Amino acid sequence: ExxxxxxxxxxxxxxxxxxxxxCRASQSVSSSYLAWYQQKPGQAPRLLIYGAxxxxxGIPDRFSGSGSGTDFTLTIxxxxxxxFAVYYCQQYGSSPTFGQGTKVEIK
Amino acid sequence: QVQLQQWGAGxxxxxxxxxxxxxxxxxxxxxxYWSWIRQPPGKGLEWIGEINHSGSTNYNxxxxxxxxxxxxTSKNQFSLKLSSVTAADTAVYYCARGPEDCSSTSCYQxxxxxxxxxxxxxxxx
Numbered sequence: 017e018x019x020x021x022x023x024x025x026x027x028x029x030x031x032x033x034x035x036x037x038x039c040r041a042s043q044s045v046s047s048s049y050l051a052w053y054q055q056k057p058g059q060a061p062r063l064l065i066y067g068a069x070x071x072x073x074g075i076p077d078r079f080s081g082s083g084s085g086t087d088f089t090l091t092i093x094x095x096x097x098x099x100f101a102v103y104y105c106q107q108y109g110s111s112p113t114f115g116q117g118t119k120v121e122i123k
Numbered sequence: 124q125v126q127l128q129q130w131g132a133g134x135x136x137x138x139x140x141x142x143x144x145x146x147x148x149x150x151x152x153x154x155x156y157w158s159w160i161r162q163p164p165g166k167g168l169e170w171i172g173e174i175n176h177s178g179s180t181n182y183n184x185x186x187x188x189x190x191x192x193x194x195x196t197s198k199n200q201f202s203l204k205l206s207s208v209t210a211a212d213t214a215v216y217y218c219a220r221g222p223e224d225c226s227s228t229s230c231y232q233x234x235x236x237x238x239x240x241x242x243x244x245x246x247x248x
Contacts, residue, residue, distance in 0.1 A: 017184075047232070049232045051234035051235075053234075053235075060217055060238035060239065060240060060241050061168065061217075061235070061238060062238075063234055063235065063236040066233070066234040066236075072234075072236065104167065104168060106168070106234065106235070108221065108222040108232045108233065108234055108235075109232060111170070111181070111183065111184075112158070112170040112221075112222050112235075113170065114167055114168040114169070114170070115167070116167045117167050
């Protein structure tokens with residue numbers, strides 16, 4: 017099983033600031049089968065990024081993903097009020113697994 | 124646009140069997156794998172297992188002994204059964220499309236998208 021470790025656990029930032037979230041895999045993620053999701057309270061997760069760097073349909077370009085192998089990053093260039101949420105990474109190259117999440121909260 | 128709608132019992136006693144169903148509307152059912160995923164209150168996400176239209180399944184090894192996922196292609200539905208539940212199985216359960224797309228000439232891995240609305244299942248005596 018591929019274990020995904022996200023850091024930091026919580027990120028306290030102000031609207032307009034840049035957010036950088038990290039996801040590290042215990043072994044290489046094949047073909048960059050790495051996705052990022054956003055989840056708000058009481059809602060299902062929403063796909064943001066797939067293939068490590070491709071934005072899903074309708075996702076604003078302030079969200080970007082990068083990385084390969086075992087190290088991946090989600091960047092939100094300028095935080096909007098609606099971006100404060102929990103973010104999960106997930107690998108789907110083998111038996112799917114998720115990271116434990118990073119909460120982006122208002123400072 | 125594909126939409127998933129799920130339903131099932133929300134309150135169970137320990138040792139009972141959890142049963143949920145997910146219906147797929149507005150898109151192709153065959154050619155994809157369909158999954159169940161759960162999230163305990165305040166915690167992260169755990170993939171439970173997957174099925175395709177032919178009934179081929181894969182399960183999370185940690186739950187495999189208690190999980191059965193089945194499909195009804197005539198209704199574009201798939202279902203989850205989890206036996207011998209305990210309080211540790213209390214969670215919001217989601218259905219989702221993924222993690223494999225075989226709708227074209229070859230198969231490729233996909234993220235989970237879209238998702239159902241989620242069903243809170245509470246196990247309590």
